[in-house]
Amino acid sequence: MKTLLQIDASVRKTDNPVHKYNSISKSIAQSFIRSWMDRGIDTNIIQRDVGVNPPDFITNDWIAAVFTAEEVRTEEQKSLLALSDSLIDELVQADIIVISSPMYNYGMPAALKAWFDQIIRINKTFTFDLARGITP
Numbered sequence: 001m002k003t004l005l006q007i008d009a010s011v012r013k014t015d016n017p018v019h020k021y022n023s024i025s026k027s028i029a030q031s032f033i034r035s036w037m038d039r040g041i042d043t044n045i046i047q048r049d050v051g052v053n054p055p056d057f058i059t060n061d062w063i064a065a066v067f068t069a070e071e072v073r074t075e076e077q078k079s080l081l082a083l084s085d086s087l088i089d090e091l092v093q094a095d096i097i098v099i100s101s102p103m104y105n106y107g108m109p110a111a112l113k114a115w116f117d118q119i120i121r122i123n124k125t126f127t128f129d130l131a132r133g134i135t136p
């Protein structure tokens with residue numbers, strides 16, 4: 001069994017009932033996933049539409065919680081990191097990650113950047129060690 005994590009970032013939907021301005025990037029992701037499923041590989045799909053349901057932006061308190069050792073985090077700090085924990089959990093389960101995104105004003109949508117900010121977490125999804133050296 002494979003797990004495919006689908007992250008969609010357009011604020012538009014694919015089945016707008018009132019107008020025809022549907023998301024192209026989401027259609028492309030759907031088309032890729034249909035082709036993948038046609039190959040007959042047993043696949044569990046986790047869908048996260050960050051365009052329609054944007055993750056929270058990280059905050060001053062969020063960063064303080066991240067840098068607080070897990071064993072001494074307060075209940076408030078744990079709840080501040082709960083969304084990040086769930087998003088990382090989805091990422092860790094994934095064998096395949098499909099990200100569909102429009103370009104908004106020469107960059108990724110803010111909601112997709114918010115997703116990256118939530119999942120790129122020190123000692124969880126990356127580490128750094130000054131002993132490995134720093135670039136001057």
Ligand SMILES: Cc1cc2nc3c(=O)[nH]c(=O)nc-3n(C[C@H](O)[C@H](O)[C@H](O)COP(=O)(O)O)c2cc1C
Nearest residue numbers: 010011012022023024025026102103104105106107
């Ligand atoms: C607010 C906004 C800003 C955009 N900025 C850019 C841009 O900087 N460069 C570009 O090539 N396309 C830009 N586009 C076009 C979108 O990337 C394009 O319409 C894309 O298909 C939108 O994705 P969607 O169809 O999945 O909603 C912009 C569209 C919108 C609505």
